[in-house]
Amino acid sequence: MKKKLVCTLLIAAGIGCLACSKTDNHSSAVTGTPVDASKNDTIKNTQVLSQGVLHQKGTALKSLCVISGNNLSAEQKVLVATLQGLVAKTSADQIYIDEGGPSAVWTSYMNSKYGITLTNYASWADLVTHFKSKISGYVLYNRTSNQRSLTAATALCGPMNAIAVDASLETAVIAAGISTRKADVRTRDEKWVYSNYPKAFSNVLAAELTPTINHHLRDYITLTNAFTFYDGETPWRKTVLKGLAPEAFCFGYGQEEFSMVSNAAEAGVVMLPTDLAANLAPLSSIYDNSAIRQQTPATPVPENNVHYVTFLVSDGDNIAYDLWSMQNYFSNPIRGSFNMGYTISPSLVDLAPAALRWYYENASAKDRFVAGPSGSGYTFPSKMPVSALDKYLSRLNTFMGKADLNIVNILDQGAIGRMDIWNKYLSQSNIDGLIYTGYGEAPNGSIQFADNGKPVIEARDNLWAGLEEEATAISNINSRPANPSSASGYTLVFVHTWTKDLASIKKVVDGLNANVRVVTPDVFVKLVKANLGNK
Known part of the structure; x- marks a missing residue:
C-alpha cells in the first residue's frame, strides 16, 4: 500500500484560502447556458501533438519565461498554468513556474545541458501580455462559490484555446487585453461539460484532479485537451474511464487509492500519479534523442556463506x-x-x-x-x-x-x-x-x-x-x-x-x-x- 504524495508539496501547491469573487456584469461571447449538444460537436479534439514513446509532448523547447510561484495567488497560479499549456502547443518560448527547491534544479539543468535560455517574469499580467497572441479568450469559473467550476474550466481550456479565469480576476484579465469570454462555467461542473462537449477531448488521456489544487498538472491537461474530473469512486467515474481508447492513461490522483487503481485497471486504463506534478508542459517539451543511460552496472561477485x-x-x-x-x-x-x-x-x-x-x-x-x-x-x-x-x-x-x-x-x-x-x-x-x-x-x-x-x-x-x-x-x-x-x-x-x-x-x-x-x-x-x- 502506498501513501499519497501530499506532505512535502502542500505548500508548493498553494492550497489555502481562495480569492474572493466579484459581482460580474460583463456580457459574454459564449455563456455557460446549456445549448444544443449537437452544436458543441463542432468543438472537436483535432489537434496533433508530437509524441514520445507514448505520451504527448509540447513544442520543442528553446526558452523559458520563469515566474516564481511566490509571486502568484492561488487563482493566478491556475491562470498561469492553463496559459503554460496553451503556449506549449505551438511555441518554443514557454512558461515555467519556479517553486524553488527541486523545481529550480530542473531549470538550471535545462539551461546548462540543453541551452534553454531563462528570462524572469514578475507578474502573471506580464506573461499574458507577452503571449497574448496565443490566447483566444478565457473560460470563467468561481472556485469560491463552486469548486467544481474550476474542474469544468480546466477541461475546456485546451479545446477552446483559452485560459481559466476566476471571477475575482476577470476585470484584470480584460484590462490585460483578453476580452473574449469563451465560456462561463461558474455554475457548472465536469458532468455538464462531459455531456455538452462530447467530442472536445483526447481519447487517450483523462485527468483526475481535485479542485483544491492550483497549478499542478493543469498545464499538461491544457496542452493535451485531457478531460478533467473529480467525482470520487462512482459509477460515472467508471464511465469516463471506459470511454477512453486502448492504451489510455489517467493522470492525476483519485480520492481512494485501491478503488482508483482497480477501476482504471478493469477499464484497461493505467493511472499515472501526477496530481502534484508542476510544469509538465515545458518539461515534456525537451526532445532528447541521445541515449539516457544509468551508471555502469556492478558485476556480481558470488560468495558462499553470506x-x-x-x-x-x-x-x-x-x-x-x-x-x-x-x-x-x-x-x-x-x-x-x-x-x-x-x-x-x-x-x-x-x-x-x-x-x-x-x-x-x-x-x-x-x-x-x-x-x-x-x-x-x-x-x-x-x-x-x-x-x-x-x-x-x-x-x-x-x-x-x-x-x-x-x-x-x-x-x-x-x-x-x-x-x-x-x-x-x-x-x-x-x-x-x-x-x-x-x-x-x-x-x-x-x-x-x-x-x-x-x-x-x-x-x-x-x-x-x-x-x-x-x-x-x-x-x-x-x-x-x-x-x-x-x-x-x-x-x-x-x-x-x-x-x-x-x-x-x-x-x-x-x-x-x-x-x-x-x-x-x-x-x-x-x-x-x-x-x-x-x-
Missing part, C-alpha cells in the same frame, strides 16, 4: 514524487555510501527527460533505478483485461529500453502466484526480473521463476514506520541463513519513502552481521537467477 540484501525505495511511479521529493531524498549527503535501489517512472522518458537524465548523471556507482509500480504507470496487472495488458506490456518494453531500466516493481493484491501474468512481463526483452510488493499484504520473501528462467522476487521486509522499524529489520535479517543456494538466503527490503529516509536505511545497514552483503537490486536479481534459477 546472506544477500537489497533495499528498494517506494513511490517512484509518482511523477510528482520523481520531480520533487525524490530529488530531496537523493540529495542526502550519505547517499552513495551503501548500495541502494530507487523506483522511478519510465514515463519520464516522455514527460521529463531532463529530470531522468539528471538522476542518472548524478547517481553514484552504488545507486540503481528500478521501474516503479507496475511499469510505466500504476496499475494492478491482475485486474487488467488480457488484451489491454498485452498492449501495455508491449509499450512498457519500449519504455524500459529508452529509460535503461531492466527490473519492474509490481504492486498488486493477492497476485504473487499469477505466473500467467508474470510470464508475460518477463517475456519482454528489456525486463530481466520483477520485484513484487503486495498491496496491504505481509511480505513473505518468496522467489519464483518464469518459464524463461527470469525471477519474480517478493519483498521479505517492509521498512515502514508503524509496521517494521529499524531494529526489527536488523534482527530479522541477521537471523536468516547465510546460504545463497536457498531462497531463504535473500532479503528484499521495501522502504516506505514517506516514513523512512536514507539515514534509517543506513542504520539498518550498519547493524547487519559481517556475513550480510548489501547489493543493488540489479545485482540481487542476477545472483538470484544464477544461484537458484536452475533448481
Whole structure:
C-alpha cells in the first residue's frame, strides 16, 4: 500500500484560502447556458501533438519565461498554468513556474545541458501580455462559490484555446487585453461539460484532479485537451474511464487509492500519479534523442556463506514524487555510501527527460533505478483485461529500453502466484526480473521463476514506520541463513519513502552481521537467477 504524495508539496501547491469573487456584469461571447449538444460537436479534439514513446509532448523547447510561484495567488497560479499549456502547443518560448527547491534544479539543468535560455517574469499580467497572441479568450469559473467550476474550466481550456479565469480576476484579465469570454462555467461542473462537449477531448488521456489544487498538472491537461474530473469512486467515474481508447492513461490522483487503481485497471486504463506534478508542459517539451543511460552496472561477485540484501525505495511511479521529493531524498549527503535501489517512472522518458537524465548523471556507482509500480504507470496487472495488458506490456518494453531500466516493481493484491501474468512481463526483452510488493499484504520473501528462467522476487521486509522499524529489520535479517543456494538466503527490503529516509536505511545497514552483503537490486536479481534459477 502506498501513501499519497501530499506532505512535502502542500505548500508548493498553494492550497489555502481562495480569492474572493466579484459581482460580474460583463456580457459574454459564449455563456455557460446549456445549448444544443449537437452544436458543441463542432468543438472537436483535432489537434496533433508530437509524441514520445507514448505520451504527448509540447513544442520543442528553446526558452523559458520563469515566474516564481511566490509571486502568484492561488487563482493566478491556475491562470498561469492553463496559459503554460496553451503556449506549449505551438511555441518554443514557454512558461515555467519556479517553486524553488527541486523545481529550480530542473531549470538550471535545462539551461546548462540543453541551452534553454531563462528570462524572469514578475507578474502573471506580464506573461499574458507577452503571449497574448496565443490566447483566444478565457473560460470563467468561481472556485469560491463552486469548486467544481474550476474542474469544468480546466477541461475546456485546451479545446477552446483559452485560459481559466476566476471571477475575482476577470476585470484584470480584460484590462490585460483578453476580452473574449469563451465560456462561463461558474455554475457548472465536469458532468455538464462531459455531456455538452462530447467530442472536445483526447481519447487517450483523462485527468483526475481535485479542485483544491492550483497549478499542478493543469498545464499538461491544457496542452493535451485531457478531460478533467473529480467525482470520487462512482459509477460515472467508471464511465469516463471506459470511454477512453486502448492504451489510455489517467493522470492525476483519485480520492481512494485501491478503488482508483482497480477501476482504471478493469477499464484497461493505467493511472499515472501526477496530481502534484508542476510544469509538465515545458518539461515534456525537451526532445532528447541521445541515449539516457544509468551508471555502469556492478558485476556480481558470488560468495558462499553470506546472506544477500537489497533495499528498494517506494513511490517512484509518482511523477510528482520523481520531480520533487525524490530529488530531496537523493540529495542526502550519505547517499552513495551503501548500495541502494530507487523506483522511478519510465514515463519520464516522455514527460521529463531532463529530470531522468539528471538522476542518472548524478547517481553514484552504488545507486540503481528500478521501474516503479507496475511499469510505466500504476496499475494492478491482475485486474487488467488480457488484451489491454498485452498492449501495455508491449509499450512498457519500449519504455524500459529508452529509460535503461531492466527490473519492474509490481504492486498488486493477492497476485504473487499469477505466473500467467508474470510470464508475460518477463517475456519482454528489456525486463530481466520483477520485484513484487503486495498491496496491504505481509511480505513473505518468496522467489519464483518464469518459464524463461527470469525471477519474480517478493519483498521479505517492509521498512515502514508503524509496521517494521529499524531494529526489527536488523534482527530479522541477521537471523536468516547465510546460504545463497536457498531462497531463504535473500532479503528484499521495501522502504516506505514517506516514513523512512536514507539515514534509517543506513542504520539498518550498519547493524547487519559481517556475513550480510548489501547489493543493488540489479545485482540481487542476477545472483538470484544464477544461484537458484536452475533448481
